[in-house]
Amino acid sequence: MDYDRLVNTVADVGYLLIANGAEISRAEESMRRIFAAYGAERSEVFAIPTFLSISVSTPAGRPVTALRRILSRRVDMTRVDLANSLCRRVCRTTPDFSAVSRELRRISARRPFPFPVQVAGFAVVAFGFTLFYGGSYADAAVALLCGAVAKLVCRLLERLRTNLFFVNVAASFVAAAIALSFAQFFAQLSYDKIIIGALMNLVPGIAITDFMRDIIAGDLIAGLLRLAESVLVAGAIAIGAGIALTAVRMLWGV
Amino acid sequence: MPCVWAFFACAGFCIVYNIRGRMLVVSSLGGSAGWLVYLLLAPLGDDVVQFFLATVATAVNSEILARVFKKPATEFQIVALLPMVPGGGIFYTMEYCVLGNNEMFIRTGLHTLGIAGALAMGILLVSSLFRLGSISAARKNGAR
Numbered sequence: 001m002d003y004d005r006l007v008n009t010v011a012d013v014g015y016l017l018i019a020n021g022a023e024i025s026r027a028e029e030s031m032r033r034i035f036a037a038y039g040a041e042r043s044e045v046f047a048i049p050t051f052l053s054i055s056v057s058t059p060a061g062r063p064v065t066a067l068r069r070i071l072s073r074r075v076d077m078t079r080v081d082l083a084n085s086l087c088r089r090v091c092r093t094t095p096d097f098s099a100v101s102r103e104l105r106r107i108s109a110r111r112p113f114p115f116p117v118q119v120a121g122f123a124v125v126a127f128g129f130t131l132f133y134g135g136s137y138a139d140a141a142v143a144l145l146c147g148a149v150a151k152l153v154c155r156l157l158e159r160l161r162t163n164l165f166f167v168n169v170a171a172s173f174v175a176a177a178i179a180l181s182f183a184q185f186f187a188q189l190s191y192d193k194i195i196i197g198a199l200m201n202l203v204p205g206i207a208i209t210d211f212m213r214d215i216i217a218g219d220l221i222a223g224l225l226r227l228a229e230s231v232l233v234a235g236a237i238a239i240g241a242g243i244a245l246t247a248v249r250m251l252w253g254v
Numbered sequence: 255m256p257c258v259w260a261f262f263a264c265a266g267f268c269i270v271y272n273i274r275g276r277m278l279v280v281s282s283l284g285g286s287a288g289w290l291v292y293l294l295l296a297p298l299g300d301d302v303v304q305f306f307l308a309t310v311a312t313a314v315n316s317e318i319l320a321r322v323f324k325k326p327a328t329e330f331q332i333v334a335l336l337p338m339v340p341g342g343g344i345f346y347t348m349e350y351c352v353l354g355n356n357e358m359f360i361r362t363g364l365h366t367l368g369i370a371g372a373l374a375m376g377i378l379l380v381s382s383l384f385r386l387g388s389i390s391a392a393r394k395n396g397a398r
Binding site: 021022023026075076077078079080081084085112113117118120121122123124125126127128129131132133192195196199200201203210211212213215216217234237238241242245246 | 256259260261262263264265266267268269270271272273274277324325326328329332336337339341342344345346347348349351352374377378381382385
């Protein structure tokens with residue numbers, strides 16, 4: 001068997017899973033199972049959210065290793081789902097590697113929702129959460145705008161390749177500033193509900209649930225990384241909204 | 255009524271996380287159901303406990319759905335837990351901090367941390383239990 005291609009294919013599978021927001025334990029187990037399915041008995045797999053390394057020993061005892069640096073991650077559950085079922089299929093039928101890579105390319109070529117739909121998604125989240133936290137319909141309408149603008153800001157800053165922390169500070173600042181300005185002119189709006197609704201978009205719910213799952217599964221480093229990430233993002237959101245609150249109060253003299 | 259808004263909010267997140275079609279509806283309903291559990295437990299009078307139990311219910315629901323639809327449990331869980339994430343708590347904590355109201359800042363901050371902890375414990379409990387279940391099932395298959 002071609003161990004070089006085996007290792008490369010498995011690394012691609014792992015990369016696809018982690019880069020699209022799968023848990024580390026899922027990615028590691030998938031890779032381990034594929035190795036086992038192809039009869040590579042002595043395999044080592046290690047992954048954290050930003051990096052993965054795998055190694056197999058050939059029957060002759062020569063180690064074959066692949067490393068992948070995972071620079072950008074996003075959450076795309078459709079891809080995780082497809083990659084996951086691909087893994088199951090591969091483990092059952094052990095097809096040849098070119099078929100697997102073809103399938104992997106097909107999965108990575110699947111686009112997320114088009115950008116305008118994503119903006120609408122953000123707006124709906126803000127709308128829903130504003131009402132959820134007890135805001136009025138007028139509040140929700142403003143939140144709709146805040147959510148959409150927050151997404152635009154995120155997109156713009158991601159294009160400019162700024163870091164995660166700054167993206168969140170900026171998006172949260174802009175959303176809060178819009179909400180406060182509206183509240184300034186229309187006294188019946190409750191700005192806190194609008195801001196909370198809009199900021200729920202940025203709240204790292206995913207990281208909170210994922211880091212617990214990682215830690216339970218014994219991936220302590222991965223869990224701590226995600227915990228650090230969620231604390232960082234939560235801090236960034238608070239700082240952004242905090243700047244807006246202080247600045248707007250000074251500006252409008254409240 | 256909050257459950258309906260929770261559904262909308264979750265559906266929006268499904269778009270952000272690229273969950274499509276039937277799964278969008280199913281995951282979002284999970285979010286509403288979780289919040290319904292939270293509201294029904296209101297007589298308990300302690301909202302951290304309410305959050306904990308609602309998280310447990312949501313997580314169990316997600317694991318079951320994962321087995322029914324043969325999809326990763328995360329897909330249901332990340333969306334369904336969102337209504338429980340203390341976004342309001344984070345905001346009010348920050349607002350008290352900015353206003354210089356230290357007493358309320360500490361109180362709200364600790365309460366928010368408590369809720370986050372309750373969510374984490376809920377997930378920890380359910381996913382450990384389901385792991386136990388799947389490991390013993392795997393052993394049985396191996397022995398056969």
